[in-house]
Amino acid sequence: MKDGGYAVAVTLGDNSNYAITTKAGALTITPASLEAGSIAVQDQTKTYDGTTATDSTQYAVTLSNQLTAPKWTADDFDLSGISSQNVGSYAVTLSAKGVADLQAANSNYKVSAADVTGGHQVISKAPITITAPTLTKVYDGKAYSGTDDVATVTGLPTNGAALNYSLTDLSQAVNVKDGGYGITVTLGDNSNYAVTTADGSLTINPMKPQLDSSSMRFTRRITVILLTTQRFIRLESKVAS
Incomplete structure (x- = not known):
């Protein structure tokens, strides 16, 4: 297409019998309309990180063969549809x-916002692993009170929402038990995360018996008495013989 169109002039030959007046004409080529699907913004995917941040220049725009792409910049994209940082699909299209x-780069075609098929910013779930602790203690008749009864979490984004989970209640785990006590992770609502859990355990080992000093003295007295008695019996036996 050409601004002002193309002039169509009359070129005269030998016309000696005529007084000819000529008037130029014109050829005007109007921009062609585009077929549906000629312009499409492609989806972009990111993993949930707790922010709405996205790189506009990373959106790909698919054009039909007759169209030429301009050098896209961040201002060429309308990201107002990204209304949340949470997992989901949010509309993205070309800005005005x-x-x-795009119109400036393709003057032979009529380009409008209606010709653009929008794409999406797709935020997928962040993978998270929660590992329950493996604990040990010696039997003392009390429930476990260590400060290390906490899970290990990997993969949580710096700006991500807090995880919703709990660990097995150990308040009744007092006695020695074959196989120990299982510690499991119970999940709540964590819509932004794909959570994998790993169980832990609490092992209570038997307490070794301990004698206090008074018991040891009492034991020694009994031993002395027994030894003395045995000597007396042996001596009495020899006198009798």
């Missing part, structure tokens, strides 16, 4: 500037 830039 993006449409204008």
